[in-house]
Amino acid sequence: MIAIGCDHGGYILKEQIKQYLSDKNIEYKDFGTYSQESIDYPDVAKPVCEAVVNGECKDGGILICGTGIGMSIAANKIKGIRAALCSNGYTAKMTKQHNNANVICMGARVIGNEIAFDIIDQWLNNDFMGGRHQNRLDKIDALENK
Ligand code: RB5
DSSP: OEEEEEOGGGHHHHHHHHHHHHHTTOOEEEOOOOSSSOOOTHHHHHHHHHHHHTTTTTTOEEEEESSSHHHHHHHTTSTTOOEEEOSSHHHHHHHHHHHOOSEEEEETTTSOHHHHHHHHHHHHSOOOOOTHHHHHHHHHHHHHHO
16 A cells, blocks of 8 residues: 655646556555645645554555655655655666665656656665665664664
């Protein structure tokens, strides 16, 4: 189960991504927002990330706002979240392999829907490499816990 959420700037892309996930029989839970009416992105980042951390959505989270920046800043404040702002398939592949990102963020005003779908594919279809990369994640955890 994947958690998905957006603010008003990401609403249209979120709906397109939901269709894409459905077409691939990938389960998701939509945490809103549900229209293009203005909202504050931390209000959606919070429940999406909590669902990832508590295991309700163990396959990770997708957050979309206008640039993806606000969502990524907010998401990375939540303990246990490694959120990556991705702008193409390469960054999505690398953030799974090297950073084991459990949330990906996208900017609906920055990328098109086909790039967004490629980001999702690369993130879902690659594996964390562990090894020296795990050492680095351990150091990030230490920063989070200090
Ligand atoms: C909303 O206008 C916009 O600020 C938001 O979607 C996002 O881009 C923030 O980082």
